[in-house]
Amino acid sequence: MIERGNPVPSVGIKLVTAAGVEDTTSDAALGQGTVVLFSVPGAFTPTCHVNHLPGFVANAAKLREAGVDRIVCAAANDHHVMKAWAEASNALSDVDFLADGNAALAKALGLDKDFSANGMGTRYARAAAIIRNGVFEAVFVEDAPGVTASGAPAILMALQATA
Template sequence: MIESGNRIPSVGIKLVTVAGVEDTTSDAALGQGTVVLFSVPGAFTPTCHVNHLPGFVANAAKMRASGVDRIVCAATNDHHVMKAWAEATNALDDIVFLADGNTALAQALGLDKDMSGTGLGRRFARAAMIIRDGIVDAVFVEDAPGVTASGAPAILMALEAAA
């Protein structure tokens, strides 16, 4: 699993932004400035949709005030699903969505999780990280169901503590 001090790997991904969908690489999307990346098992899934994403939308201004240049939500859904989720939640003004449909980034980060038992296949583990100029500053991975360590309040506290 990726750790503090590691560089973000370079794999092909799709970004969903206000401007549309863009093919790029993970290091290009996450490698400049201060980035908060949070990963969810799936768009529109109950915990991700109700508990994880909304906290980042609600705290986006506070994170930016703490020096964050970009907030990115990653999931192993395709870019069509990620775009629909971004639009349905009105989050595109605050969050960039990263589609990792083939789990290439999840695997490269060591944050992939086999959720075949629930019919979801391989997915991102629920996690978050603070990245500064392409180098991981801190990683927060949930060790139980729910959103605590990787939620917006915990990341905001970590950002404020580092300031």
């Protein structure tokens, strides 16, 4: 699993932003400035849609005040689903979306999780990270269902502790 001090790996992804969809690499998308990356098992899934993403949208201004340049949500969904979720959540002005349809980045980060029992295949574990200039500074992985360690309030506290 990715740890503090590890660089962002270079994996092909699709980045969904307010400007559209772009083919890029994970290191290009996450490698400059201070980035908060949070990963979810799936777009539109109940906890992700109702609890995880909305917390980052609601706290986007506070995260920026704490020095965050970019907030990015990653999921093992295709870019069409990620774009639809971003639009339906009115999140594109605050959050960029990383579409990792084959979970290649999830695997490279060691955040891949088998959700086959639920018919969802390989997905991301629910997690969040603070990345500074392409290097992981802190990683928070949920060890139980729900959003606690990887939610926006926890990330804000971690940012304030390192300020």
